[in-house]
Amino acid sequence: MTKDLYTSDSAKMRFYHFANLVSLAASDGQITELEENLLRRFKRKLSISDSDYEKIMKDPSGYSILSIGSKDQRLEYLYDLLKVIYVDGTMDEVEALLIRRYAIGLGYSDVQASEILKKSIKLFSGAFSFDAYQNYIENDF
Known part of the structure; x- marks a missing residue:
């Protein structure tokens, strides 16, 4: 069963999904205006708080894609x-x-x-x- 992205238990998962997306958008050295607009949509869709959004956007390199073995x-x-x-x-x-x-x-x-x-x-x-x-x-x- 998948995790429900809209429950409070999945806040950490939503945070890391978003952080991973920001890291990917920034992987070429900069986040374009088009990418930033998309990230704002993901912020809303993933219910990311304004403070978490600012924290992640300030240092996207601080978040790498979660290591997944399976x-x-x-x-x-x-x-x-x-x-x-x-x-x-x-x-x-x-x-x-x-x-x-x-x-x-x-x-x-x-x-x-x-x-x-x-x-x-x-x-x-x-x-x-x-x-x-x-x-x-x-x-x-």
Whole structure:
């Protein structure tokens, strides 16, 4: 079962999801205006406080992607984040780019990350459980 990103128990998970996204956006040396606008949307979608937002934005290099040993857990992190993105029913191009970078940061190859993103877009246009998502994604790995 996936963690519910909207419960108080998952505040730490939401914080680290957001911190990881900021770190990825800053990985090329700067956060562009387009990336910052996207991060503000993620701030809202992940219920990140203003103080946490400022703390993370001030020093994004202080947060690296959480070390995840399990293939299932990596996929679950992506699934949780995709659920947040698809709250409004769509994923735009910038969100897709950041998710792809996040997948690579989690340890997927460039090809795997692209394929996961392609499949995820298809799946998230409807409503699927994590188990259905995991089975669908892992059929090719």
